[in-house]
Amino acid sequence: MASNTEEIEARRLRVLLIDECHLLWGDLTGYVWGRTDQEIAVGVVNERDKQTYYGAVDYLNGKLLLKAYNAGNSDNTIDYLHYLLDQSPNQRLLLFWDGASYHRSHLVQNFLGEINQGLPQEQWKIHCVRFAPNCPSQNPIEDIWLQAKTWVRRFCALIPTFSHLKWMFEWFMRNTTFDFLSLQMYGVFSEIKY
Numbered sequence: 001m002a003s004n005t006e007e008i009e010a011r012r013l014r015v016l017l018i019d020e021c022h023l024l025w026g027d028l029t030g031y032v033w034g035r036t037d038q039e040i041a042v043g044v045v046n047e048r049d050k051q052t053y054y055g056a057v058d059y060l061n062g063k064l065l066l067k068a069y070n071a072g073n074s075d076n077t078i079d080y081l082h083y084l085l086d087q088s089p090n091q092r093l094l095l096f097w098d099g100a101s102y103h104r105s106h107l108v109q110n111f112l113g114e115i116n117q118g119l120p121q122e123q124w125k126i127h128c129v130r131f132a133p134n135c136p137s138q139n140p141i142e143d144i145w146l147q148a149k150t151w152v153r154r155f156c157a158l159i160p161t162f163s164h165l166k167w168m169f170e171w172f173m174r175n176t177t178f179d180f181l182s183l184q185m186y187g188v189f190s191e192i193k194y
Contacts, residue, residue, distance in 0.1 A: 004094070008060065014088045015059035018097040019141040020072040023149070023169055025049040025162045049162040054080040055173070056095070057141050062178040064144060066170065072100065074107040081111065081126060093126045099133055140178075148172050 007013035025048075052072050056065045067083055069076040084093060097103055116124040131138040152159065152168050159165050 007092075008094075011060075012091060013094055014091040015094045016056040016065070016084065016096070017059065017139055017141050018054070018056045018095055019139055019145070020100070021053045021055060021145040021148075022072070023051045023053065023166065025165065051162075051166050051169075052076075053169075053173075055141055055144065056080075056084060057144060057178060064141075064173050064176075064178065066173045068166075068170070072102060074102045074105040077102050077105075077108050078111045081108075081115075085115075085125065092124065095126060095128045096131060096139070097128060098136075098139060099130050103128070103130075144173075144178050147176075147178070 004013050008015055052069045054067050054069060054072075054076065057063070058065070065084060065087055067080055069080070084095075102108065112126055112128065115126055119125070121127070136142045148169055151172050152165060155168060159168060
């Protein structure tokens, strides 16, 4: 990123850190505290209620671009990449993401090939950099997902349905600007090369 500092600061190159989150109805329950010598009964609701979210946090301003999907897969990844392009007019995208199988699929690779066709690498509309395998600590958006799930757990007594849970989760995500140390870990002194 250091070699692109000027383009990033001029907002010609937008740096986004991407991940998917699977919100489950069971996420609401969180943790239970109690005496170690007594059994605690916890009612289990239908855990099949789930919502997948794709999210990309903007490296410069900490805003999150959130979109709901029925699952994490190649088709939804491509749709989300289109959404990011639409949200970033006149900007090229530098995306950091994990090595999920659908990020590496032939469909996604073909889409990226079509978008960047005929352009030299330094002018690609979308350039993707993969985090190290099995290392969620490299992706600051993991902290965002945790923050949102922790926030909705605080209101568990007030959330009667999964629809309400999704609404509260999305409200938090759309109305919070994220700023924490892990978000700045890829600053101008970053050792990540692409």
